[in-house]
Every structure is written in C-alpha cells, then in structure tokens.
Amino acid sequence: MDAQLLAFIPVAAGMVALPGADFTVVVRNALASRRSGMAAALGVAGGLLVHTALAVAGLAAVLVAMPVLFRTVQLLGGAYVLYLGVSALYALRRRTAAGASAAEEAPAAKLGPVRALRQGFLTNALNPKAPVLFLSLLPQFVPEGQPPLPRTLLLAAVVVVLALLWFPAVALLVDRLGRWLRRPRTARAIEGGSGAALTALGLVLVTGPLLH
Known part of the structure; x- marks a missing residue:
C-alpha cells in the first residue's frame, strides 16, 4: 500500500464520520429498530456510491460547471x-400534545426498513456538496504519471467501504444503547434535536448561496 493511499484513508474516514444529515437520519432510524437503522446506513452508503461513481465518470465536473443544474440539485x-x-x-409535537405513552415515544417508531433505506439513500444522494468534495479530493491522491481511472476507482471504493463500516x-x-436512548425524556430530546438539526441543514441548502 503506497503512502498516498495510506494518507487518504484517515482523510476519507474523517469525511465519512463528519456529523451531518446522514448521521442524524441513521440515528433516528436506529432508535426505531436495529433493522431500520441498518437499512438507513446501507442507504447512505448507496448514496455515496452514486457520488463516487459520478466523480469517477467525470459527471461531477459537469454538475459544477453548470450553476443552474447545481442549484437545482441543491434545492432538491x-x-x-x-x-x-x-x-x-x-x-x-403531535405525540406530546396527544400525551403519547412511553412505548409510543420512540422516534420514527412506525418507519420500516424499506422507507429507512430510501431515507438514507436520498439524504446522501441529494447532497450537492458531495460530488464537489469528491471531485476536488480524489485527484489530490492520484500519483503523478499513474492512470487516473483505476486510482480514482480504488479511492472511491475506500470511501464506500468506510461508509459501510x-x-x-x-x-x-x-x-x-437503546434502552437508555428510548426513555421518554431522552427520546424526546433526541427527536427534537435531530429534527431541528435536519431543519437547519435543509434551510442552509435551500437558502444558501450557490457553492463552487
């Protein structure tokens, strides 16, 4: 394993582990059930696979070069x-107003694995910053004189594997930690915090300036 690839692994790991919408969606679904949490996690990895494929194919460059298209993806x-x-x-708010029982307090309690998978995938796949990040990051770890396609494929595979882990x-x-996290007070705090975080992230993407 060469030095540049060894240097890329912690950079990619930090990028994958950075808390954001993906992390929040996985946590919310995992509180509902292990299956839903795992499904959301696989969905996020699937979204990353889309972005890495775009970067390797060079289509991410087209997205960056066309501000209208980029802004459309950003808005979506x-x-x-x-x-x-x-x-x-x-x-x-609805559960609190209705005086729901502790058993009904778990976030996303009725969310099934299929829907959780879809949430994880769409949350990542519709992130417009990801292709820009991959497009700018992957070339930095392609050694001079080495064919870029096999190398970027390897780097992309590293990112997806890290996400799958x-x-x-x-x-x-x-x-x-579900027994503690699903306590009514804790569950309400996590649900409210994750909802607020996702709302804030969505507002930043919708109202934020066009990124280059």
Whole structure:
C-alpha cells in the first residue's frame, strides 16, 4: 500500500464520520429498530456510491460547471432534508400534545426498513456538496504519471467501504444503547434535536448561496 493511499484513508474516514444529515437520519432510524437503522446506513452508503461513481465518470465536473443544474440539485436536496426535519418536529409535537405513552415515544417508531433505506439513500444522494468534495479530493491522491481511472476507482471504493463500516456501527451502537436512548425524556430530546438539526441543514441548502 503506497503512502498516498495510506494518507487518504484517515482523510476519507474523517469525511465519512463528519456529523451531518446522514448521521442524524441513521440515528433516528436506529432508535426505531436495529433493522431500520441498518437499512438507513446501507442507504447512505448507496448514496455515496452514486457520488463516487459520478466523480469517477467525470459527471461531477459537469454538475459544477453548470450553476443552474447545481442549484437545482441543491434545492432538491435541501427540500428533502428540510422535509425530514419538519416531519420529525411535527410528529414530536403531535405525540406530546396527544400525551403519547412511553412505548409510543420512540422516534420514527412506525418507519420500516424499506422507507429507512430510501431515507438514507436520498439524504446522501441529494447532497450537492458531495460530488464537489469528491471531485476536488480524489485527484489530490492520484500519483503523478499513474492512470487516473483505476486510482480514482480504488479511492472511491475506500470511501464506500468506510461508509459501510461506520454507519452500520453507529446504528448498532444506538441500538445497543437503546434502552437508555428510548426513555421518554431522552427520546424526546433526541427527536427534537435531530429534527431541528435536519431543519437547519435543509434551510442552509435551500437558502444558501450557490457553492463552487
């Protein structure tokens, strides 16, 4: 394993582990059930696979070069994350107003694995910053004189593998701590915090300036 690849691994790991909408969606679904958490984690990895494939194919460059297209993806991604956040806050308010029992307090309690998988995938796939990040990051770790395609494929595979390790680990940890995390007061705090975080992230994407 060469030095540049060794240097890329911790950079990619930090990028994958950086808390954001992906992390929040996985945690919320893992609180519902282990299956939903794992499904959301796999969905996030699937979204990363889309972005790495775009970067390797060079299509991410087209996205960056066309501001209107980039802004469209940015708005779609922001709107979806905003929808998730507002939905979480609304569900929390409705349960609180109805005086729901402790058993009904678990966040996203009725969310099945298929829907969780879709949430994880769309949350990541509609993130417009990801292709820009990959497009700018991957070339930095291609040694001079080496064919770029095989190298970027390898780097992209490293990112996806790290995501397949990290997000399921987060889901399993949340599930393991579930007895404490699902206590009514703790569950309400997590649901409210995650809903607020997703809402804020969505608003930033929807109202933020065009990124280059």
